[in-house]
Amino acid sequence: MTSIDPRSDQLPRRVADSINRDDLPLNDDRSRLRYVMNNLLLHIHPSRVNKASLKFTYTWGLGGLAIMLLAILVGTGIMLMFAYTPSPTTAYSDMLNLQTSVNYGQFVRNLHHWSGNLLVIVTVLHLLRVFFTGGLRPPREFNWVLGIGLLLLVVVANFTGYLLPWDQLAYWAVTVGASLLSYIPLIGDALSNFILGGPEVSGATLTNFYGLHVAIIPMAIFFIASFHIWRVRKDALTVPRDIDEAPPERLEKVPTLPHLVSIEFVFALVMLALLVGWAAFVNAPLEAAADPNHSPNPAKAAWYFMGIQELLLHFHPVIGAIVIPALGLGALVAFPYLKFDSDTEGIWFRSHKGRRMAWLAAIIALIGTPPLVILDEYIIDFPAMLPTLPSLVSNGLLPLLILLALFLMFGAGMKSLFKANRDETRQALFVLLVVAFIALTVMGVAFRGEGMALMWPWEVL
Numbered sequence: 001m002t003s004i005d006p007r008s009d010q011l012p013r014r015v016a017d018s019i020n021r022d023d024l025p026l027n028d029d030r031s032r033l034r035y036v037m038n039n040l041l042l043h044i045h046p047s048r049v050n051k052a053s054l055k056f057t058y059t060w061g062l063g064g065l066a067i068m069l070l071a072i073l074v075g076t077g078i079m080l081m082f083a084y085t086p087s088p089t090t091a092y093s094d095m096l097n098l099q100t101s102v103n104y105g106q107f108v109r110n111l112h113h114w115s116g117n118l119l120v121i122v123t124v125l126h127l128l129r130v131f132f133t134g135g136l137r138p139p140r141e142f143n144w145v146l147g148i149g150l151l152l153l154v155v156v157a158n159f160t161g162y163l164l165p166w167d168q169l170a171y172w173a174v175t176v177g178a179s180l181l182s183y184i185p186l187i188g189d190a191l192s193n194f195i196l197g198g199p200e201v202s203g204a205t206l207t208n209f210y211g212l213h214v215a216i217i218p219m220a221i222f223f224i225a226s227f228h229i230w231r232v233r234k235d236a237l238t239v240p241r242d243i244d245e246a247p248p249e250r251l252e253k254v255p256t257l258p259h260l261v262s263i264e265f266v267f268a269l270v271m272l273a274l275l276v277g278w279a280a281f282v283n284a285p286l287e288a289a290a291d292p293n294h295s296p297n298p299a300k301a302a303w304y305f306m307g308i309q310e311l312l313l314h315f316h317p318v319i320g321a322i323v324i325p326a327l328g329l330g331a332l333v334a335f336p337y338l339k340f341d342s343d344t345e346g347i348w349f350r351s352h353k354g355r356r357m358a359w360l361a362a363i364i365a366l367i368g369t370p371p372l373v374i375l376d377e378y379i380i381d382f383p384a385m386l387p388t389l390p391s392l393v394s395n396g397l398l399p400l401l402i403l404l405a406l407f408l409m410f411g412a413g414m415k416s417l418f419k420a421n422r423d424e425t426r427q428a429l430f431v432l433l434v435v436a437f438i439a440l441t442v443m444g445v446a447f448r449g450e451g452m453a454l455m456w457p458w459e460v461l
């Protein structure tokens with residue numbers, strides 16, 4: 001075991017050495033192994049990283065930011081547990097108390113609330129970064145699947161936390177969100193009853209959600225995130241390349257300490273400062289106490305489910321709430337296992353053509369989604385046009401098949417228009433779906449008012 005360097009009499013150096021016994025040279029395999037064994041940071045990172053991968057505008061530090069947010073959520077969550085009891089009689093008053101009588105209670109709640117919401121956004125952005133730089137290709141396909149698992153857990157963690165303040169917003173958002181489950185054929189009702197602890201949101205739901213939120217989901221995130229980060233270390237991060245640049249023959253490596261760790265440290269400090277500033281001035285919402293007898297109008301799901309709630313307004317619930325999300329999720333999981341046409345790992349958007357196609361797909365999705373919503377809202381009414389068919393067909397399978405046909409035609413059209421390969425075409429299809437889903441989410445959040453009717457955002461507020 002290495003001892004602390006007796007020659008160093010500088011206090012910071014001695015403190016650092018007492019934590020990480022890392023004063024060994026890195027010039028042979030044995031000393032490198034001991035260096036790693038003796039250093040906590042190097043259990044997370046490799047001892048040396050590719051210099052090119054340090055480029056901040058490649059990863060945008062999003063994976064690391066997700067880790068930092070998880071750490072803040074655990075820290076602030078534990079503090080909140082000291083002032084909160086998960087019971088319908090106390091939950092809401094605990095929230096008020098936290099905001100008025102507990103020192104820094106409001107601030108800690110704000111930090112927890114905003115970090116939780118930011119984590120959903122950051123995780124999605126990280127997924128997009130990985131997708132658009134080809135980071136999901138072999139050998140990283142399983143890590144991509146682990147990532148999808150993490151994204152789902154992050155959303156469920158947020159959703160279970162949503163109920164805990166026990167105000168109107170929480171009660172009805174969870175009622176709407178949980179109702180999506182009951183549309184799963186055969187087992188939907190049983191599943192929803194199991195999770196809610198009864199037929200509707202009640203004290204039993206609060207107990208169940210609390211247990212999930214403070215213990216089961218954080219533990220699952222901890223194990224899967226550890227696996228994920230370990231795999232990043234084993235596979236090494238992809239190396240950024242310019243378009244048309246061949247994969248480098250020899251990669252220049254630099255020690256992780258200080259090269260990578262110093263960038264992470266500065267970025268973490270900047271983000272922490274921004275988050276603390278935001279949480280100091282912007283309060284987490286808290287409405288009136290939950291009232292199971294008075295539903296607000298409109299009753300909306302949490303913002304990250306609004307895309308699905310919007311789909312429910314256009315499709316039979318089994319198709320809108322189950323089939324479409326399941327198809328999307330299945331496609332995401334299967335994606336890295338498809339055959340790739342070209343080696344574009346590390347290149348943003350694959351190629352010049354890939355970039356142009358992605359732009360076009362984004363513009364088409366952005367200007368095409370609102371007219372489709374309006375068309376279905378005011379003009380086309382399949383159930384009225386086909387009254388003899390069950391609504392699962394007229395309002396579900398039929399519009400779904402029409403959309404799938406349009407989707408495939410779009411893919412074929414883009415492929416032949418640009419003379420593109422399969423990678424570029426699939427990327428354009430992915431962009432189309434992502435932007436359409438974001439457009440649906442924005443419409444649900446900002447353009448749906450009383451009775452979930454379409455209106456302008458200033459009328460919604």
Ligand code: HEM
Nearest residue numbers: 059061062063064066067127135144147148150151237238
């Ligand atoms: C709590 C959520 C997550 C955490 C804490 C996390 C953490 C990280 C970190 C620290 C890295 C390396 C640096 C970076 O790219 O920023 C990374 C890379 C990676 N992540 Fe995640 N991640 C999460 C979610 C996801 C999701 C949702 C996906 C995709 C579905 C994903 C797929 C990947 C892949 C494939 C890599 C390797 C990419 C490459 O080598 O370029 N991760 N992740």
